[in-house]
Amino acid sequence: MKLLSSFKKELILASRGFYFYVELIFALVILAVLLFAIPQNFSSTSTEYLYFNLPQEGIEIFTNHILEDDLDAKSEMVEIKASGKTFNAELIVTDESEIYIVDSEEAVRMLADTHRNIGAVIELDDNNQLYYKYYLQGYESTRLKNLISILNNERTDVLIERIENQDVRLLSTGYEPLTDRENTIPPLIAFSGSLMGMFIMASYIFLDKKEGVIKAYAVTASSVWRYLMSKILVVLLTSVVSGFIIIMPVMGFRINYGLLLLLLLTTGFFASSLGLLIASFYNTLTKAFGVIYLLLIIMMVPSIAYFIPGWDPFWIKIIPSYPLLQGFKEIILPNGDIAYPLIVSAGFLAVGIILFAITNIRFKKTLSV
Amino acid sequence: MIKKICIIFLRDIRVNTREFMTLYMMIIPLILAVGINFLSPGINDTTVNLALIENENPEQAAYFDDFAHVELFSDEQRVEDRVMSRDDVIGILPKDNGYYIMTQGNEPKSVLEYSKLLNVLYESDVQLEDARSEIIEFGRTVPPLKKMLVNMLLLLISMLAGMIIAMNVLEEKVDNTVSAINVTPTSRSAFILGKSLTGMFIALFSSIACLLITGFYNVNLGQAALVVFSLTILSLLIGFIQGINSDDAMEAAGSVKLMFLPMAGSIAGYEFVTGNWQIFFYWSPFYWAYRANDMILSKSGTWPQLILYIGIILVICGAVYALLAPRIRKGLQ
Numbered sequence: 001m002k003l004l005s006s007f008k009k010e011l012i013l014a015s016r017g018f019y020f021y022v023e024l025i026f027a028l029v030i031l032a033v034l035l036f037a038i039p040q041n042f043s044s045t046s047t048e049y050l051y052f053n054l055p056q057e058g059i060e061i062f063t064n065h066i067l068e069d070d071l072d073a074k075s076e077m078v079e080i081k082a083s084g085k086t087f088n089a090e091l092i093v094t095d096e097s098e099i100y101i102v103d104s105e106e107a108v109r110m111l112a113d114t115h116r117n118i119g120a121v122i123e124l125d126d127n128n129q130l131y132y133k134y135y136l137q138g139y140e141s142t143r144l145k146n147l148i149s150i151l152n153n154e155r156t157d158v159l160i161e162r163i164e165n166q167d168v169r170l171l172s173t174g175y176e177p178l179t180d181r182e183n184t185i186p187p188l189i190a191f192s193g194s195l196m197g198m199f200i201m202a203s204y205i206f207l208d209k210k211e212g213v214i215k216a217y218a219v220t221a222s223s224v225w226r227y228l229m230s231k232i233l234v235v236l237l238t239s240v241v242s243g244f245i246i247i248m249p250v251m252g253f254r255i256n257y258g259l260l261l262l263l264l265l266t267t268g269f270f271a272s273s274l275g276l277l278i279a280s281f282y283n284t285l286t287k288a289f290g291v292i293y294l295l296l297i298i299m300m301v302p303s304i305a306y307f308i309p310g311w312d313p314f315w316i317k318i319i320p321s322y323p324l325l326q327g328f329k330e331i332i333l334p335n336g337d338i339a340y341p342l343i344v345s346a347g348f349l350a351v352g353i354i355l356f357a358i359t360n361i362r363f364k365k366t367l368s369v
Numbered sequence: 370m371i372k373k374i375c376i377i378f379l380r381d382i383r384v385n386t387r388e389f390m391t392l393y394m395m396i397i398p399l400i401l402a403v404g405i406n407f408l409s410p411g412i413n414d415t416t417v418n419l420a421l422i423e424n425e426n427p428e429q430a431a432y433f434d435d436f437a438h439v440e441l442f443s444d445e446q447r448v449e450d451r452v453m454s455r456d457d458v459i460g461i462l463p464k465d466n467g468y469y470i471m472t473q474g475n476e477p478k479s480v481l482e483y484s485k486l487l488n489v490l491y492e493s494d495v496q497l498e499d500a501r502s503e504i505i506e507f508g509r510t511v512p513p514l515k516k517m518l519v520n521m522l523l524l525l526i527s528m529l530a531g532m533i534i535a536m537n538v539l540e541e542k543v544d545n546t547v548s549a550i551n552v553t554p555t556s557r558s559a560f561i562l563g564k565s566l567t568g569m570f571i572a573l574f575s576s577i578a579c580l581l582i583t584g585f586y587n588v589n590l591g592q593a594a595l596v597v598f599s600l601t602i603l604s605l606l607i608g609f610i611q612g613i614n615s616d617d618a619m620e621a622a623g624s625v626k627l628m629f630l631p632m633a634g635s636i637a638g639y640e641f642v643t644g645n646w647q648i649f650f651y652w653s654p655f656y657w658a659y660r661a662n663d664m665i666l667s668k669s670g671t672w673p674q675l676i677l678y679i680g681i682i683l684v685i686c687g688a689v690y691a692l693l694a695p696r697i698r699k700g701l702q
Contacts, residue, residue, distance in 0.1 A: 139512040309480050
């Protein structure tokens with residue numbers, strides 16, 4: 001009852017403050033960005049510059065072959081500039097790339113250099129075999145360069161036919177990928193909702209330290225842990241409300257909101273307890289902020305791995321935000337794994353309780369004097 | 370006036386150094402710069418991860434290693450376990466007349482297609498030695514992702530400096546030192562400006578140090594210094610407004626969070642939004658700062674372009690200051 005009463009008081013106080021509304025406005029802005037600025041799927045087209053140093057017949061064969069993939073089966077004559085020069089080019093736009101066919105090797109080199117895209121010259125060698133000269137920037141990995149260098153050893157139509165006939169065996173079925181818009185939700189929720197709790201809790205504590213509220217607790221019947229917990233509950237409430245504001249309009253009723261609530265609460269509790277623990281070591285917010293800032297940056301690193309398939313080193317997985325991001329992703333995935341968010345929630349809750357217990361001991365020693 | 374501001378600034382530096390806070394705030398971006406150096410080669414080298422059975426076909430494993438990251442496991446079950454893990458790993462396993470591709474089913478299409486292509490190239494006996502091609506490079510060694518991360522770090526530094534200014538000003542407000550200044554020959558504006566110089570100094574030092582650490586020592590440092598200067602004006606304004614207008618730490622924290630939104634939005638807008646739609650980000654000084662930094666880090670810009678971008682940042686900052694001047698004056702009272 002005392003906890004509930006403290007929570008109600010904190011909530012009334014918070015509702016009179018600026019921060020409470022900042023959280024809600026922030027969630028609404030993120031929602032607007034998700035709905036109106038981020039497309040359902042990003043179009044990731046590459047740009048290539050080609051020059052066919054071949055007899056006219058060869059040029060036509062290659063051009064017509066590429067033209068088959070053009071969106072409207074028509075090429076367009078355009079002018080492109082590089083290093084102050086203007087070059088004429090035949091533009092072919094496919095699903096995956098914009099291909100500019102130019103009329104000299106110099107044009108390929110200058111365009112690839114200026115616009116930082118790949119360029120290629122296709123010509124005949126001494127044995128009348130096709131020979132490919134690629135213009136790359138220099139930062140491409142050796143593995144990628146290896147692949148580019150042998151890609152045209154075999155005829156493209158033969159490669160495509162063999163690729164299509166590959167025996168691919170799926171270990172699990174019923175998987176539906178998220179759209180790019182949906183895929184951006186987990187990092188937004190994780191950082192705006194769960195992890196910012198660290199910063200906000202520390203701010204709350206220093207505000208109360210300054211105003212002498214914490215010392216006043218020493219002469220009340222209420223205990224320190226109830227005071228701390230009532231603060232955490234306010235942060236959790238704002239985190240849950242803002243999380244739901246962001247997710248509900250985008251995902252509708254396709255996801256398990258019980259699981260989402262659980263993960264928001266447990267991860268928010270973990271972050272808030274961590275923020276409290278850090279705050280207990282410092283006497284001003286500026287000092288605590290230094291540590292929290294560094295931690296937030298470290299927590300952001302797994303979001304790089306989240307967006308780059310294939311880059312998932314072991315050490316990334318031990319940063320707490322990795323399971324946090326994956327947990328949110330599993331919740332919004334159609335046919336997502338229910339067990340994973342439950343395990344992650346249990347883990348964050350357990351660590352949160354330990355951090356809270358340590359924080360409580362520290363605050364008991366430092367606050368009531 | 371300038372002498373008094375400098376005295377306050379130097380006193381502030383001495384006080385902060387004694388507390389190790391300024392030093393600490395200067396070190397954090399440097400640690401992040403080292404982190405970027407540590408991360409970017411691994412990310413840049415990323416193609417796909419393949420799981421194979423150890424000793425089943427060493428020649429095949431060596432072949433794939435030229436094009437992808439290869440992990441070897443003792444048997445099919447362990448390969449299956451690896452494929453089922455949360456990251457994207459594709460298994461290539463033997464069958465009666467060749468190899469099949471084992472996937473979890475949730476890998477991006479590009480990862481699966483790359484793996485299929487590699488298997489086809491191996492089965493077709495396409496060897497690197499037989500390549501009928503030549504690669505000409507322009508000698509650029511910094512990958513785009515590293516450039517993007519360094520640019521983001523430069524903007525973060527200005528935000529961090531802004532936060533330090535905000536917290537410094539706020540602490541003085543809470544301690545009622547701003548009022549106490551009334552009985553000294555120093556004006557309140559000079560006092561606050563002096564306090565803000567610490568943040569500006571941190572931004573300047575950290576930005577240049579980060580450029581050097583991350584290997585951008587051959588960029589035009591004159592241009593970089595100009596952008597850093599305009600960014601510090603921006604951070605000064607942010608910190609000043611936040612500190613002056615906040616009555617307590619919670620309000621300052623809320624303001625900081627709000628400021629992250631235009632910064633993150635501007636970066637995302639520049640990187641992901643197509644040409645014509647970028648006009649919607651022209652109001653943001655972060656957009657122009659990011660664009661100017663990108664130009665400098667790419668070594669592709671001209672002085673007139675840079676001066677234009679910096680001019681836009683300063684004009685926006687000036688407009689914001691003019692708009693908020695009455696509130697700032699009120700906050701100082």
